[in-house]
Amino acid sequence: MSSNRKPRDKRMSIDEVVGSLESGMTIGIGGWGPRRKPMALVRAIYNSDLTDLTIVSWGGADVGLLARAGKIRRLVYAFVSLDSVPLEPNFQRARQTASIPEVVELDEGMFQTGLRAAAQRLPFLPMRAGLGSDVMVNNPWLTTVTSPYDEGHGHEELVAVPALRLDAALVHLNRADQHGNASYLGPDPYFDDLFAMAADKTYLSVEQVVDTAGLTVEAPVQRLLLSRMMVSGVVETPNGAHFTTCTPDYERDERFQRAYAAAASGSDEDWQAFHDRFLAGDEASYQAAVQANTLENAR
Amino acid sequence: MSDYTRADVCAAAIADAFSEDGEIFASPMGLLPTLGVRLAKLTSNPDLVISDGESVFLGGVPPLGGKDVVEGWIPFRRVFDVVAYGKRHVMMGATQIDRLGNQNISAIGAFAQPKRQLLGSRGAPGNTVNNRTSYWVPKHSSRVFVEDVDIVSGVGPTRAAQAGAAASRFNDIHRIVSNLGVFDLGGAGDTVRLVSVHPGVSVDEVVAATGFVLEVPDEVPVTREPSYEELLLIREVLDPKGLRFKEVPND
Numbered sequence: 416m417s418s419n420r421k422p423r424d425k426r427m428s429i430d431e432v433v434g435s436l437e438s439g440m441t442i443g444i445g446g447w448g449p450r451r452k453p454m455a456l457v458r459a460i461y462n463s464d465l466t467d468l469t470i471v472s473w474g475g476a477d478v479g480l481l482a483r484a485g486k487i488r489r490l491v492y493a494f495v496s497l498d499s500v501p502l503e504p505n506f507q508r509a510r511q512t513a514s515i516p517e518v519v520e521l522d523e524g525m526f527q528t529g530l531r532a533a534a535q536r537l538p539f540l541p542m543r544a545g546l547g548s549d550v551m552v553n554n555p556w557l558t559t560v561t562s563p564y565d566e567g568h569g570h571e572e573l574v575a576v577p578a579l580r581l582d583a584a585l586v587h588l589n590r591a592d593q594h595g596n597a598s599y600l601g602p603d604p605y606f607d608d609l610f611a612m613a614a615d616k617t618y619l620s621v622e623q624v625v626d627t628a629g630l631t632v633e634a635p636v637q638r639l640l641l642s643r644m645m646v647s648g649v650v651e652t653p654n655g656a657h658f659t660t661c662t663p664d665y666e667r668d669e670r671f672q673r674a675y676a677a678a679a680s681g682s683d684e685d686w687q688a689f690h691d692r693f694l695a696g697d698e699a700s701y702q703a704a705v706q707a708n709t710l711e712n713a714r
Numbered sequence: 715m716s717d718y719t720r721a722d723v724c725a726a727a728i729a730d731a732f733s734e735d736g737e738i739f740a741s742p743m744g745l746l747p748t749l750g751v752r753l754a755k756l757t758s759n760p761d762l763v764i765s766d767g768e769s770v771f772l773g774g775v776p777p778l779g780g781k782d783v784v785e786g787w788i789p790f791r792r793v794f795d796v797v798a799y800g801k802r803h804v805m806m807g808a809t810q811i812d813r814l815g816n817q818n819i820s821a822i823g824a825f826a827q828p829k830r831q832l833l834g835s836r837g838a839p840g841n842t843v844n845n846r847t848s849y850w851v852p853k854h855s856s857r858v859f860v861e862d863v864d865i866v867s868g869v870g871p872t873r874a875a876q877a878g879a880a881a882s883r884f885n886d887i888h889r890i891v892s893n894l895g896v897f898d899l900g901g902a903g904d905t906v907r908l909v910s911v912h913p914g915v916s917v918d919e920v921v922a923a924t925g926f927v928l929e930v931p932d933e934v935p936v937t938r939e940p941s942y943e944e945l946l947l948i949r950e951v952l953d954p955k956g957l958r959f960k961e962v963p964n965d
Contacts, residue, residue, distance in 0.1 A: 447790055474834075493834055494833045496833050501833065502832065507830075510821065510828055511830065512827075513826065518825075520825075520835055521835075522836075522839035523794070523835075523837040524794040524797060524840040542840075543840065543843045543844055543884070544797075544839050545839050545840070546839075546843050546869070546877040546878070546881035547839075547866070547869035547877035547881045548835065548838070548839035548842075548866050548868075548869050548873075549825070549865045549866040549867070550835060550839050568879055569879050571878070571883075572878045572879075602769035603769045603789035604789060606790070
């Protein structure tokens with residue numbers, strides 16, 4: 416029995432997070448496209464022995480990297496984009512060579528509804544999105560449900576969006592305490608709370624771990640997005656969302672993103688060189704390589 | 715001020731697509747739609763609710779890329795709420811659009827192994843069965859205006875009707891604006907119809923650049939010229955750097 420009468424300290428290392436994941440798992444990745452992605456954790460999975468993953472993501476370079484490394488058996492997405500580079504080259508390459516065995520393309524809002532169903536422990540939730548579109552054709556297992564109510568428009572037949580249940584969720588926020596209470600300081604929470612509640616285990620990386628009181632010193636309480644009851648592990652990964660945004664700590668590293676996109680759309684040698692320079696080592700060596708690259712570019 | 719450009723005509727035509735929307739969230743995707751929506755807010759429809767394209771509603775009307783007073787919060791989760799609420803008019807791009815007003819931004823070729831993977835369907839399926847949707851095509855060609863789209867992301871009225879009342883109830887494909895003209899779904903059997911050709915463009919040119927049988931009325935009007943006020947707003951206020959010419963070159 417614990418004698419200090421405090422909630423658990425959930426701090427762990429990147430390796431411990433990856434070590435708690437298993438091949439074949441369904442893993443949700445928070446953030447949105449090229450925004451506040453848990454890239455340090457994604458990079459560690461990229462370099463891990465994990466295989467046959469189902470990845471659930473409003474995708475950016477997280478999907479691109481894992482696809483390039485052949486980690487994905489099944490991909491659930493509504494888009495994969497880097498915004499300023501609209502088409503994610505590693506994702507494009509994977510799709511055009513059909514290297515991801517199973518592909519589930521949903522509407523953006525359906526994706527949220529699926530997470531919501533999972534977070535509410537429901538098998539599905541109804542919605543209009545998907546009706547009439549090829550989302551229903553390309554995912555023939557998706558089906559509709561007829562409303563038991565007639566509100567003057569007949570018994571409407573709506574999409575029964577299935578719960579997107581996750582074995583694990585990976586999210587990156589700005590601040591957390593050691594127990595897993597976490598705040599976002601940027602303009603948008605994205606859907607990280609939904610990912611957390613849709614998952615059996617949620618691993619949270621943050622820019623900085625602070626004491627609990629510190630969470631509300633500079634930020635209003637409404638910025639506390641995650642409660643520790645939703646969180647299994649906390650990792651401090653400064654610059655851990657790089658090269659995606661982590662406003663206000665940092666914005667997207669557009670220059671680096673362009674270099675990533677160029678390597679990803681180039682020859683195998685181009686990608687190998689990028690991999691060797693930035694991705695082959697651990698997170699510390701990635702950050703050191705990024706810093707050296709930035710200094711080089713500034714010269 | 716009579717030396718307006720094609721991009722100015724397109725901006726005014728896009729503005730006209732939003733002129734009668736009233737107090738709803740105008741949601742433009744891309745550069746010319748953003749310019750057109752802001753032009754509408756400064757002229758025909760000051761009630762429009764506009765955003766920075768990221769997470770806040772703007773109280774004023776800044777130039778492209780600019781900031782202004784914040785009047786609300788619209789993170790992505792609330793965008794989905796407003797889509798379902800319905801007080802929204804989105805203007806999306808279209809890699810392909812067909813005679814029945816279906817749109818594709820997902821991929822070219824077969825879904826299982828596309829020749830060219832694009833963005834994915836994004837919000838197009840949900841947009842088109844929930845709120846008013848228009849499309850912007852900066853380079854009108856028979857590769858964009860095709861007989862059948864490869865993948866139906868955005869749903870046209872015929873597909874919506876086939877899917878049932880829940881899909882067709884709020885399906886409202888309003889306008890397609892291209893660099894050559896303005897179109898709607900008012901053709902026979904809810905097909906694409908030519909509404910107007912831009913100044914300097916012939917009907918034959920539009921027909922030749924369209925890969926399906928386009929409904930062409932006996933009399934096709936010319937898209938209106940931008941007014942003096944609109945040209946001033948476009949050039950001096952909204953797009954002084956001329957970013958619009960990257961999408962619609964000034965030739």
